[in-house]
Amino acid sequence: MSEESSCRNFVTTISCPLCHEELIINWQGDDIPYFGEIMYITARCDCSFRFADTMILTQRDPVHYELKVEGPGDLSSRVVRSTSGTIRIPELGIDVEPGSVSESYVTNIEGIMDRILDVVITATKWAKEDGDEERTAKGLEIQQMLRDAMDGKQELTVVIEDPMGNSAIISDRAVSRTLDPKEAAELKTGMIVFDTSSSEMEMDACDPDHSITD
Ligand SMILES: [Zn+2]
Structure with missing residues (x-):
């Protein structure tokens, strides 16, 4: 390992x-191949x-990434989702917005669908317990579409938007653009935003005497 890394x-x-x-x-610090340096905080x-x-x-500009998921190759595309990232699947009417308990993760498109499926299964169960037939049917329909998409039988679009520019879909087929300031302002950012320029660096953990273990 080089001294720099x-x-x-x-x-x-x-x-x-x-x-x-x-x-x-x-x-x-960490490196993601073909993507660049990221920092886990x-x-x-x-x-x-x-x-x-x-x-x-x-990359620090507000970003919009979009990937039309058409087959197994797309399911394995890597996704970086920071706490300020909003995930959308327009065909299903699903928006996963940052909240007070949102977490960051590096996964792939299939992992994103799997997480959303878990949430939809829970919501469908609650709708059924409430006796809400319409919401139960809608929930079951969305579950089926997600399962079909994960089997490569259903095309869905996965969108990720991040006003802090900390989220991304890493694929040659993903379309990305910078959000304009109005679009960025409408997105939620999660609980905490670190202003790195004002954070004070206290010590260098590369010094073995000062390294911090979990
Ligand atoms: Zn405390």
């Missing part, structure tokens, strides 16, 4: 949003506050 890990401190004690933020406070996010270092 081994020195992308460091820590900063902020005051905890819950208890206001000092909170250490761990920054861990994690923090854990004694008061139970947890935070995890992913930041793409090479």
